[in-house]
Amino acid sequence: MKYSLVLTGVGGQGTILASRAISLAAMEKGYMIRSTETLGMAQRGGSVISHIRFGDEVYSPIVPSGQADALLGFDLIEAVRWVSLLKKGGVALINKALVPPYEVLIGESNFNEDEAKQFLDSMKADNIIFDMTSLAVEAGNYRATNAVLLGAFSVKGRSPLEPELIKKVMLELIPEKLAEVNEKAFELGQKAAS
Amino acid sequence: MEETAGTRVLMMGNEAIARGAVEAGISVAASYPGTPSSEIMATLAGWAKKFGYHAEWSVNEKVAMETAAGAAYTGARAIVSLKQMGLNVASDAVMSLAYIGVEGGMVIAVADDPGPHSSQTEQDSRYFATFAKLPVLEPSSAQEAKDMTRWAFELSEALHLPVIVRPTTRSSHSHGDVVLGEITKPKKNFGFIKDPKWCILPSLSAKNHVLLENRQEEAKKIFLESSFNWIEKGETDWAVVTSGVSYNYVKEALELLDMNPTILKVGTPYPLPDEMALNVMKEAKRIIVIEEQEPVIEDQITRLAWKNKLNIDINGKWTGEVSRFGEFNVERVKSFFETILGLTPKQPEAASKAQAPAIPGRPPILCAGCSHRAAFYAFKEAGKKNEPVYCGDIGCYTLGYAPPLNAQDTCLCMGGGITLAYGLSLIEKDRPHIAYIGDSTFLHAGMTGVLNLVYNKANVTVVILDNQTTAMTGFQPHPGVGLSATGDPAPQADLEKIVRALGVEHVETVNPNDLQATIEAAHRALDYSGPSVVITRAPCVNRIKIDKSFFIDKDECSECEICIEDLGCPSIIKSADGVVISDTCAGCGICVTICPTEAIKEVSK
Ligand SMILES: Cc1ncc(C[n+]2csc(CCOP(=O)(O)OP(=O)(O)O)c2C)c(N)n1
Ligand code: SF4
Ligand code: SF4
Secondary structure (H helix, E strand, O other), rough: EEEEEEEEEOOOOOHHHHHHHHHHHOOOOOEEEEEEEEOHHHOOOOOEEEEEEEEEEOEEEEOOOOEEEEEEEOOHHHHHHHHHHEEEEEEEEEEEOOOOOHHOOOOOOOOOHHHHHHHOOHHHHHHHEOOOHHHHHHOOHHHHHHHHHHHHHHHHHOOOOOHHHHHHHHHHHHOHHOOOOOOHHHHHHHHHOO | OOOOOOEEEEHHHHHHHHHHHHHHOOEEEOOOOOOOOOHHHHHHHHHHHHHOOOEEEEHHHHHHHHHHHHHHOOOOEEEEEEHHHHHOOOOOHHHHHHOOOOOOOOEEEEEEOOOOOOOOOOHHHHHHHHOOOOOOOOOOOOOHHHHHHHHHHHHHHHOOOEEEEEEEEEHHHHEEEEEEEOOOOOOOOOOOOOOOHOOHHHHHHHHHHHHHHHHHHHHHHHHHOOOOOOOOOOOOOEEEEOOHHHHHHHHHHHHHHHOOOOEEOOOOOEOOOOOHHHHHHHHEEEEEEOOOOOOOOHHHHOOOOOOOOOOEEEEOOOOOOOOOOOOOHHHHHHHHHHHHHHHOOOOHHHHOOOOOOOOOOOOOOOOOOOOHHHHHHHHHHHHOOOOOOOEEOOOOOHHHHHOOOOOOOOOOOOOHHHHHHHHHHOOOOOOEEEEEHHHHHHHHHHHHHHHHHHHHOOOOEEEEEEOOOOOOOOHHHHHHHHEEEOOOOOEEEEEHHHHHOOOOOEEEEEOOOOOOHHHHHHHHHHOOOOOOOEEEOOOOOOOOOOOOEEEEEEOOOOOHHHHHHHHHOEEEEEEEEEEEOOOOOOOOOOOHOOOOOEEEOOOOO
């Protein structure tokens, strides 16, 4: 068994916490783990990616292209940027709400959201796109978007990690006063994805 | 932290290095932050009280290096952690230290950054190790990072030399499962023994240079027995030599290629254990060397082949197939093999073969509400008619280089902004020259530059962007913060007093979020003839919560978009409803000041 996934997003969105939760869940199951994340300069609102690999034997912490079982996108643009990592028959779970880069804001980019979505639909992979930020706001805080995404992953990621395990590990990583919001966000993510 | 030996835990490479140091029983840990090395000290500082060693953020890397060396002179074990550029700053100490040596184990953990992801250069510190003639260990996993660090102290004591442990971004910032070892409590009974051997004089250096050379041979012998070097026997007439994180890419690339050559995995890239390499070289017709960055191992292999008159092919960087640039990954390593072996490339089947649509770039930017943005805006306003040169420096504020702020015309190295501005001003006498420098950077390498401005009667304006933290590298405290690495209260350096003591007469401190006051202070500093300093002081918004947020009143917004075009705050966005302020607003309020129609208002609670 070998399972690979990537989480892509914008620095500051909580990709690191989400990837830590998944790695720790894999750890509890006794797998060998290699994971890596973007720390440093890109954390200031730049494009960031976390790679997680676990299984009986894994070496490279970076997911080789076309080998990700799942692509978790905190942002539509960032999901498309890294889509070449997703394998045929994999699953993409993507937040529809996007953070516009400055280039887009000032109208100097020809990025077209509909074209990006059509492209994702044309992939030989399942793709589930919904507005995770709104669900996080519904749960109580837009910052809980990562919990929504984890919830969606727990039911649709086709990983050997049980949803309850992922939830438990995530809640252990979160300060107690935010637990309720995040638990609710996780559950809203599960519901929206199923 | 889990203490029990034998427990399996998830650890980041940098945490594993910290754990290795604790297992070795360090007495002192010193560091200056720098990506990708910072988490080594952050981890060590967190454990310091529990295990009874001293941990500190030093003022800069040279200070950290000498502090660790001093401790190691007494027989105690000490670690210094830094990034590759930090090693440049500390290099004067390191070069001499190789001649003088140490008593207790001293480990220099230097993290390189191929890519580079967060650095000015892509330099390979293993070259520095060969230059200084210090042994260097290169981990391939978190487990090895821990075990190597622990062992490096023993090695250092055996050779009486500091030992370099060199992770790269992808080993520093990767997590893996690590089995913990026993923790050694630091001993207490160390002491400095007076001896002429501690005083470097030319006559001693001449003698010690020979000794240092001999230690290279001793190191090679020890490395022959090291469990970090191994040979995996294969079936082909060619063999691979690899090290560090590249070993992992080699393993997976070969699996994809379905090939099984002999692999020499090197954990000690310098000095290379010759005999071990020769064993592999003598049985192969071709050696492929896969190492990130510079051909450090490849050079040694090539020399060995020449010295032993081996008629073999050596493929790597000098033959052009293996890149010197950027980070490796499985695909790149696979393509190196394909080129060298003349194979037709095959790709695993990806979800999409089609070309993805054009994607806008997303470089890092200053956070919403960053106080640096306000300072840059104010000086830009004040400098409008004279076209000043803005010399930047290293930190979050470097991100002000981007449009629309365009606040940095130069950026070189820590502390370099002030002195570059001075050099420019010597030639361009009629132009204002402004140097931006962060508080941590000012204390690290800016004070001497300011003294030089005073001494040489320069006409430069220095803006110290004092956000009371070392933000870019992860919010470490520094001497201006009033906290030590371990979270205890510490004497707080007063930047204004320091600058005055250096001899600057025109000094003002302002709150940059008071935009109008800052613009006025900027005017006064630029009008002043002679060196002037403005300290813009407001905490980094990433560390505090301003309990305010703002919105744009649609009825009053004229859609001029000045707020977007002049500030570049990521919270102000264009939407189907016109210009709006998003949930991410940090409440700094500076956009309120610049809106010509007063359309930006505070959300009432
Ligand atoms: C010699 C050297 N050491 C360390 C670093 C890593 N580094 C990058 S920015 C920075 C400090 C930034 O702190 P500060 O000047 O306070 O600016 P801020 O990020 O808070 O805006 C450091 C240490 C480096 N680039 N060069
Ligand atoms: S929107 Fe205005 S008040 Fe909010 S963070 Fe940006 S500049 Fe500051
Ligand atoms: S972390 Fe602080 S200093 Fe850095 S960009 Fe954000 S607000 Fe500015």
